[in-house]
Amino acid sequence: MNVHVVDGTYELFRHFFAMPPRSDIHGKEVGALLGVTHSIVSLLRDGATHVGVATDHVVESFRNQMYAGYKSGEGIDPQLWRQFHPLEDALRVLGVVVWPMVDQEADDGLAAAAIRANGAPGVERVFICTPDKDLAQCVRGDSIVQFDRRQGIVRNEQGIVEKFGVLPRSIPDFLAVVGDAADGFPGVPRWGEKSSARVLSHYEHLEDIPQEVAQWDFELRGAAGLAKSLREHWYEALLFRDLATLRTDAHVFDDVDELRWKGPTDEFADVCQQLGATDLAEEVARIKPA
Numbered sequence: 001m002n003v004h005v006v007d008g009t010y011e012l013f014r015h016f017f018a019m020p021p022r023s024d025i026h027g028k029e030v031g032a033l034l035g036v037t038h039s040i041v042s043l044l045r046d047g048a049t050h051v052g053v054a055t056d057h058v059v060e061s062f063r064n065q066m067y068a069g070y071k072s073g074e075g076i077d078p079q080l081w082r083q084f085h086p087l088e089d090a091l092r093v094l095g096v097v098v099w100p101m102v103d104q105e106a107d108d109g110l111a112a113a114a115i116r117a118n119g120a121p122g123v124e125r126v127f128i129c130t131p132d133k134d135l136a137q138c139v140r141g142d143s144i145v146q147f148d149r150r151q152g153i154v155r156n157e158q159g160i161v162e163k164f165g166v167l168p169r170s171i172p173d174f175l176a177v178v179g180d181a182a183d184g185f186p187g188v189p190r191w192g193e194k195s196s197a198r199v200l201s202h203y204e205h206l207e208d209i210p211q212e213v214a215q216w217d218f219e220l221r222g223a224a225g226l227a228k229s230l231r232e233h234w235y236e237a238l239l240f241r242d243l244a245t246l247r248t249d250a251h252v253f254d255d256v257d258e259l260r261w262k263g264p265t266d267e268f269a270d271v272c273q274q275l276g277a278t279d280l281a282e283e284v285a286r287i288k289p290a
Contacts, residue, residue, distance in 0.1 A: 003117040004048045007130035008055035009106045011036040016080045024275045033083045034277055037090050041284055049290040050259035053091055054109030057100035063243050071184040093267045097259050099252050111138050111246035118144050120256040136160045137171035165197025170204045176241035185240045190229045263289045
């Protein structure tokens with residue numbers, strides 16, 4: 001069997017900006033919610049049998065206490081924010097397992113689920129359904145892969161190396177020095193993507209990088225400036241790496257069979273009617289659980 005773990009927050013943002021506005025029978029905006037639900041239904045229709053969706057039940061997490069500049073809920077469109085919790089409810093009545101993350105983030109939930117599902121009896125491959133570069137650190141050979149559903153791209157470990165220039169286990173170090181604008185930390189000055197990949201393909205982690213360029217076992221233009229900047233910003237780099245490192249200790253499931261889709265609950269048709277989407281209930285009724 002294959003296991004699909006889906007980034008519900010990413011999907012909600014994507015559909016909010018891609019879908020036209022749409023109201024439920026009470027006049028509330030539900031366009032993004034319906035877009036995500038249709039997307040999960042299409043995954044089931046295409047043969048997915050074991051599915052879990054992680055969401056940010058609250059936008060802030062423990063990382064906001066670690067670094068003041070870390071991303072927060074500030075600036076999120078209220079019409080989008082009001083669809084977060086209803087999305088979780090809609091997916092539950094669809095019969096899909098949902099992990100609403102509170103102290104941690106959706107990415108942490110996905111990481112925990114992927115690592116736990118990997119190697120479970122009967123699991124051949126785990127698909128992490130998101131293009132978010134943070135999740136690249138969880139890829140393992142061909143058994144845990146990252147699946148960008150919008151572009152139809154599946155990346156195994158070699159695919160991650162081809163995209164970023166480093167192994168999955170070096171992704172937190174890579175993001176620490178390059179920075180991650182989406183998460184709100186700037187990285188280390190002078191460290192661009194190409195130079196960072198070149199260094200971290202030789203030295204997988206920050207601690208492995210010799211402080212003096214004379215000790216580097218390869219030549220790189222501007223290496224002296226890179227080394228000096230890393231020395232000057234060493235503690236920030238370690239903090240940024242900690243921010244970029246996903247936690248895998250969230251309790252997501254005890255047995256992978258908990259993720260098996262067994263069909264919608266009895267409430268699903270009523271919820272679809274409330275959403276003004278009776279066609280969705282009809283579509284789901286045509287899908288036979290494995």
